Amino acid sequence: MFAGYTSKTGACIAHELGREKFCDISISDLRSSDESWILVSKSTGITEKKAQWIVTDQIPYPDVKNGENLHLGSCRINGKFVHTLSAVVSEIDAEWLPAVRWAANVDLSTGTISTINAKGVECLNEGWGI
Known part of the structure; x- marks a missing residue:
């Protein structure tokens, strides 16, 4: 560290x-x-x-407002699970949380990260249903 x-x-x-x-x-x-x-x-x-x-x-680090959270890794885009995606999501009571304003993708071949359009990105609510 x-x-x-x-x-x-x-x-x-x-x-x-x-x-x-x-x-x-x-x-x-x-x-x-x-x-x-x-x-x-x-x-x-x-x-x-x-x-x-x-x-x-x-x-x-992206701007995260009240009622939102940053999810790293457990996301999908347009229904396809992609472990390289991360996003700021709205914290709602649902299995999949919609991205708001910010999403990013890691290029595994270069080890670089870049922001992407958040449209269609949602992340797994790992605590949903518990």
Whole structure:
């Protein structure tokens, strides 16, 4: 972890890379009192029983208003599940939460992240029905 920063959420997003490379790429947040980022990281292996990562890209943390949440990884677009998608979603009582204003996609071949149009993006409400 970077000194003065905390992380509250993260996800493995590399299902598309196959079982042998599962979790080789991850997405997470990194926050300080002054700034917040969304990071894409690539695994460089395990040393001394600790996972090692290299940050491959970052973008500013999106604006999240009351009644919204940032979901990393568990999203779909136009009904197709894509583990590389993340979005700010409206917190409603539904299995799938609609994206509002902001969505992003990680390019697994380059390790970069870019914002995309949020239309048609929705994310799994992992606590729905409990």
